[in-house]
Amino acid sequence: MKTSEIIVKQLKVGGFDDNFSYLLYHAGSGDAALVDPCGDIQIIETAINTCGIVEPRYILLTHGHGDHSSGVNAVRNFFDAPVLAHPHNPFPHERDLHDREKLPFGNLDIEVLFTPGHSEDSVCYHLSDDSAVFTGDTLFIDCCGYCKPGKMFKTMREVLYPLNDSNIVYSGHNYGHVPFAALGEQKQTNPYLYIKELNEFIEAVKKL
Numbered sequence: 001m002k003t004s005e006i007i008v009k010q011l012k013v014g015g016f017d018d019n020f021s022y023l024l025y026h027a028g029s030g031d032a033a034l035v036d037p038c039g040d041i042q043i044i045e046t047a048i049n050t051c052g053i054v055e056p057r058y059i060l061l062t063h064g065h066g067d068h069s070s071g072v073n074a075v076r077n078f079f080d081a082p083v084l085a086h087p088h089n090p091f092p093h094e095r096d097l098h099d100r101e102k103l104p105f106g107n108l109d110i111e112v113l114f115t116p117g118h119s120e121d122s123v124c125y126h127l128s129d130d131s132a133v134f135t136g137d138t139l140f141i142d143c144c145g146y147c148k149p150g151k152m153f154k155t156m157r158e159v160l161y162p163l164n165d166s167n168i169v170y171s172g173h174n175y176g177h178v179p180f181a182a183l184g185e186q187k188q189t190n191p192y193l194y195i196k197e198l199n200e201f202i203e204a205v206k207k208l
């Protein structure tokens, strides 16, 4: 799918549990980034090869759970970019991210959003033109990841809900009735996103 100048390829890589990896590509500069390389690495390599000249910029991890980083070492054989992650992410990485940091990419920025709840080291990546947000195991389509309810509620209310409706939600697993959806739609249909009271959220999390 083409979102503004950035092409986002959602890759059904299988893996541990219907995982998604993502390739972001800006044709003008060749800038490319991978989010959570995992599962079937051949699918990722093929996607990269269809882009033309690629300038590997970043490998971005959404959190430290092994199913999201299982392909990092293998992809570095053909995608030589530094691994960036939350400071508490146990996977070896070149650089620690900071909350709200902006990573230059093509003609825009990838904004780093710390989103604790599913894990302490959870990070979402937001394109600065409000075309996409990569949510890992924090926000799924119509659901959310297993979590500490208090922290996740704060993340949903203060970090994700305020984002513009136009952002497409690209999550870490193919768990929804569709593989991706607009955040504006999810604000209407996903209780973990629209619930406004902590007590209600705690009850909803028990159903996960």
Ligand SMILES: [Fe+2]
Pocket: 063, 065, 118, 137, 145
């Ligand atoms: Fe996870």
